[in-house]
Amino acid sequence: MESIGILGVGQAGGNLAEIASSMGFQTALINTNKRDGIVNTKVERKYFVPGYNGAGQDRSIGLKAVNDNYREIVDFVKNSFKKIKLLLVAFSTDGGTGSGMSPLLIDLLLEHMSGVNIGAIPIVPDRNVLTGNRINATECIEELSKINSLSSVFLVDNDQMRKLNPQSSKHQIYLSSNQQVMEAIKSVLQVTKKSSFYGNFDETDLMNILGTRGVTIISSASITDAKTTSDVTSKIQQSWATSVFCPVESTGVIRSGLIYEGPEKMAKLINVPSIFERIGEPLELFEGTYFSESDPTVTTILAGLAFPSRRLHALEESLEKNKDRLQNLVKKEHTQKYESKIAWASTLKAKPQERKSSTVTSKLDKYQK
Ligand SMILES: Nc1nc2c(ncn2[C@@H]2O[C@H](COP(=O)(O)OP(=O)(O)OP(=O)(O)O)[C@@H](O)[C@H]2O)c(=O)[nH]1
Ligand SMILES: [Mg+2]
Incomplete structure (x- = not known):
């Protein structure tokens, strides 16, 4: 049994846990959306937060999911891993579920899983993601960087595999990133099981x-x-x-x-x-x-x-550059409206005839010759 456990949170986290399962790691996953998590068939232990249907890239929804259910979630994690020394929580930083849930969840696990080190595998998005994702990623990484007693943070960079294989599809990039991350961790764990005359790395x-x-x-x-x-x-x-x-x-x-x-x-x-x-x-x-x-x-x-400040500033840069345009977009959402120039024309439309009631005698009088 491997002494490192992998807990996936959100879709990307679940995908990492899936690969980790096939490599023999103990794994579990958490999601706010059952349909996402269900595809990771190699992960046996799953917790779907009741009453949710994804977080739609909204970190506050992920955060609320932990807030409202933390006892069940912490119990689920504790029961999912046996005799591990290190638990690595894997998630993307730019969505809503993994990014919103993980920093608070990690902080709670540090409190409730004494004897187990807790680390993280956060995924930094590639250069093509849009403003909302960039905001999520920087907020999430800032929160993570402030957690006391946190062990290793493996910052996975989705741009790295893209640089090596510019022609590959998004899906291929994700898959090869996930594979490489887990292989790297697996390989050092394998070494600790070998013996050497000259210097053991245990x-x-x-x-x-x-x-x-x-x-x-x-x-x-x-x-x-x-x-x-x-x-x-x-x-x-x-x-x-x-x-x-x-x-x-x-x-x-x-x-x-x-x-x-x-x-x-x-x-x-x-x-x-x-x-x-x-x-x-x-x-x-x-x-x-x-x-x-x-x-x-x-x-x-x-x-x-x-934390690699140059890489992270590259994420923030496009927001700084477009500050006015972005702020105007937000203002526009609540103020924009369309005004027609032919408002007068609505009177042209057919209306039901109005029937003015009058007495029978007045009608009779009207036709009197
Ligand atoms: N390396 C890697 N990155 C992924 C993978 N899947 C998604 N991503 C990254 O994660 C981002 C999307 O986050 P998800 O994990 O789908 O988000 P989530 O945590 O499920 O949150 P919501 O869908 O908003 O509820 C994408 O912009 C990618 O940056 C994956 O399998 N591997
Ligand atoms: Mg999702």
Whole structure:
């Protein structure tokens, strides 16, 4: 049984939980809309908030769903996961259900699930989303960033897969993002089950890293073609920029893991100081070395990073630029009306004849000759 559980909230969260189920993780999902959650057939544990029919991109509806049902929801989550050390809550930040529910839900779970670390897998939307989604995403990420005692936040960046496959459909991008995220987490968990003569990376090491508050990324670099130390360093640093997660922007990694798998002769090209030169040496580094004849790969885990302000400002930028136009749109919603220039013409329309009542004698008098 894996020691990491995945709880999906909303549609995107459910999709991530679905893939996690097929990889052997314990999973569960929560939605305000039964029709969304029902398609994730591999997830066995499901909670649909009663009385709701989706949140229609309105975060306040997601928030209300937790407010009104938090006892049932917390019990559902507690009963869904057995003996896990880390629970990761997965959701998109730009919809209504996952984005509105998750920050409060995470805060409540931190209170009610002592002994289990709680982290998050929030999805940052791609560059094509519209104003309402951008507002949701920034509000949600701001709330998350303020939660105390929260473990690793894996910020999934939907733009990353789009950059690599510009021709792909939205659906393909979502699917490959979900796959990559779960594979990254699965791969480091797999390593903790291996044995090595030279340096084991065990589950305690992994949980130490993933328990760190802040943004975490996991990336793998194939170093088959590397000839020198600096080749290896640059391939690793490149993997931080091209993973499925928001690229590393600033210095200040707190805890880190460095795992080498491959032939012995390539291992000597790994130079720790040069790898961390750009982002600063972490407080603690947990290393694992596993010799085999497989293609040489270096997997790095960087935890405790700051929220990527450049990436997030890019989301906010189009709102700043269009502030007046957007505010006018809102004003217009409540004031707009159409005024016809032929209002006078309504008198032309056929009207039922009016029958004036008169006495019989007056009618008789009228025809009197
Ligand atoms: N990576 C990834 N992103 C997804 C996926 N599905 C949806 N998205 C992203 O999530 C956003 C939509 O959010 P949903 O998860 O559908 O929203 P929700 O939480 O169900 O909330 P409501 O539908 O408003 O009730 C899209 O703009 C995408 O950014 C997915 O499977 N993978
Ligand atoms: Mg939905």
